[in-house]
Amino acid sequence: MSKDQLFLLKPGFEDPAQAGKFFVCPHCNAIEGLLASFPGLATQIEVQRLPFARPRSPIVEILGELHQSLPVLVFDQSGPVPEDAGVVNGRRFIDSSERILRYLAERYSFPYVHQ
DSSP states (O other), rough: OOOOOOEEOOTEEEEEEGOOOOOHHHHHHHHHHHHSSTTTTHSSSSEEEOSSSSOOOHHHHHHHHOOOSEEEOOOTTTSSSTOEEEETTHHHHHHHHHHHHHHHHHHHHOOOOOO
């Protein structure tokens, strides 16, 4: 059985332009917080943490070079997909951290409060 694929930046990455400084992506970090709060979620979707450096080959292979900004959730092709999902190369995806969080809450039935 295929699963939705969630691509995040690895936390604590180094930007080559700013050697010696380590960063986190605030958009990816919000999703990391969700995964930490609901550990069973990571067993229901495939989570890949990619390095900061481009090209980010795993996502490029699916959505192409123009769509490698993270976070992004690529939908399993056999399951239902939200109407507002984008489509590239025949694959449906969402790339807004807010929308990814909302989708995961709706799909996997845990509370989500939008402020």
